[in-house]
Amino acid sequence: MNKIRVIGGRPLTGKVRISGAKNAALVVIAASVLARGESIIENVPHIRDVEILLDILRGLGAEANWLTDDTVSIRVPDNINHRTPYEKAKLLRASNLLLGSMAGRKGVADISLPGGCNIGSRPMDLHLKGLQLLGFETRLEHGFIKARAGTLHGRDIYLDFPSVGATENIMMAASVVPGQTIIENAAKEPEVVDLANFLNAMGARIRGTGTDVIKIEGVPELKGIRHAVIPDRIEVGTFMTAAAITRGQVVLENVIPTHVQPIIAKLRESGAKVREKGDCIEVIGASRIIAVDLKTMPYPGFPTDMQSQFMALLSLAEGTSVIVENVFENRFQVADELKRMGAKIKVEGHTAVVKGVPRLYGTCVKASDLRAGAALVLAALAAEGETEISQIHHIFRGYENLVEKFTSIGADLQLI
Numbered sequence: 058m059n060k061i062r063v064i065g066g067r068p069l070t071g072k073v074r075i076s077g078a079k080n081a082a083l084v085v086i087a088a089s090v091l092a093r094g095e096s097i098i099e100n101v102p103h104i105r106d107v108e109i110l111l112d113i114l115r116g117l118g119a120e121a122n123w124l125t126d127d128t129v130s131i132r133v134p135d136n137i138n139h140r141t142p143y144e145k146a147k148l149l150r151a152s153n154l155l156l157g158s159m160a161g162r163k164g165v166a167d168i169s170l171p172g173g174c175n176i177g178s179r180p181m182d183l184h185l186k187g188l189q190l191l192g193f194e195t196r197l198e199h200g201f202i203k204a205r206a207g208t209l210h211g212r213d214i215y216l217d218f219p220s221v222g223a224t225e226n227i228m229m230a231a232s233v234v235p236g237q238t239i240i241e242n243a244a245k246e247p248e249v250v251d252l253a254n255f256l257n258a259m260g261a262r263i264r265g266t267g268t269d270v271i272k273i274e275g276v277p278e279l280k281g282i283r284h285a286v287i288p289d290r291i292e293v294g295t296f297m298t299a300a301a302i303t304r305g306q307v308v309l310e311n312v313i314p315t316h317v318q319p320i321i322a323k324l325r326e327s328g329a330k331v332r333e334k335g336d337c338i339e340v341i342g343a344s345r346i347i348a349v350d351l352k353t354m355p356y357p358g359f360p361t362d363m364q365s366q367f368m369a370l371l372s373l374a375e376g377t378s379v380i381v382e383n384v385f386e387n388r389f390q391v392a393d394e395l396k397r398m399g400a401k402i403k404v405e406g407h408t409a410v411v412k413g414v415p416r417l418y419g420t421c422v423k424a425s426d427l428r429a430g431a432a433l434v435l436a437a438l439a440a441e442g443e444t445e446i447s448q449i450h451h452i453f454r455g456y457e458n459l460v461e462k463f464t465s466i467g468a469d470l471q472l473i
């Protein structure tokens with residue numbers, strides 16, 4: 058079964074429990090390479106990217122076992138192989154997060170250049186700049202990034218862009234490099250903070266995550282510990298938008314509201330009612346969706362990972378919305394598929410102008426990347442008639458139990 062069929066037009070109602078964050082689980086799993094002894098990681102989502110990363114670790118000689126349906130035990134021996142296999146590493150971007158932890162643990166790392174979504178060129182120049190400043194020699198050779206420890210010492214590192222991955226790789230390597238490292242213009246995403254919490258519990262000395270400046274005092278070694286991953290703020294945003302686009306009423310459980318403030322603000326601007334109640338959020342969709350302008354920015358700005366989902370919502374707004382994608386250079390691919398459903402969208406460079414239409418129509422569409430796929434599910438839930446979405450492997454990279462969760466709140470959605 059490699060398609061999702063949706064019969065649209067039904068308001069979603071009910072409760073959904075949010076899973077652990079893909080982009081926190083992946084980097085915490087990568088960081089476990091730094092630990093001597095067992096790491097036990099809780100609230101890990103059973104998604105394709107997590108399964109692939111665990112498989113890569115097993116292939117390198119680590120033990121990685123599911124203890125329960127959301128808890129993983131990982132043991133990484135001293136003789137772990139430092140070279141990731143190309144055929145698996147190319148399947149996901151997050152394989153590049155093994156660069157910092159492997160270099161930190163072994164002093165050497167050969168990391169196959171990552172694959173992942175085709176949403177942009179995805180360079181790693183900032184990752185390499187950081188490692189070089191710490192004293193690693195790095196070179197690109199036959200599709201691999203090779204890092205070799207020279208004279209390692211903490212340094213001041215300025216990031217030209219607050220790259221999430223570069224901040225994470227530098228933090229992991231610097232946590233075991235002697236001396237003080239300061240990362241300036243660091244990424245402030247909650248997943249970066251979660252990684253620092255994991256590393257500090259392992260014995261690292263990291264301060265300032267969640268701000269522009271992160272200070273790291275290197276320590277000789279890190280020990281495995283138990284850690285629970287934060288909830289997935291992008292899954293929260295996706296289901297909140299599903300409630301809004303279907304004019305439904307949905308309660309999301311296991312949420313950290315502060316992580317989704319930019320999404321809540323934009324949903325309210327578009328007319329939806331959003332109520333925060335502890336670790337729950339209730340969204341009540343409005344009959345009239347109001348056009349809003351959107352600019353994606355690094356955290357705490359509006360997240361790029363929610364841009365496609367909002368494009369689907371705004372396709373049904375009264376009025377014209379202007380969306381500016383400031384983080385990736387090729388993240389409007391879902392526009393062509395939404396237009397096949399009747400949306401009126403004009404893309405020019407980093408800007409998409411969305412002229413709202415009264416209704417969308419079900420048809421055959423294909424997912425081009427993870428969040429575009431999620432956006433097509435949302436559009437299909439609101440469209441008149443039947444939609445078939447192909448290339449759905451993209452969607453299962455990042456959403457756990459997607460079909461079960463949507464059908465549990467009334468969606469007529471099934472795998473075919």
Ligand code: EPZ
Binds near residue numbers: 181455
């Ligand atoms: C992480 O990707 C997430 N992935 C992405 O989520 C997310 O969209 C992105 O951060 C931004 O929030 C994981 O955490 C596994 P970046 P990452 O480095 O680290 C440029 C999803 O849908 N850049 O912050 O790769 C880059 O080209 C995925 O869950 C450089 O120029 O993102 C991009 O334009 C998609 N040089 C911008 O920075 C570098 O060395 C943001 O990239 C690194 C990045």
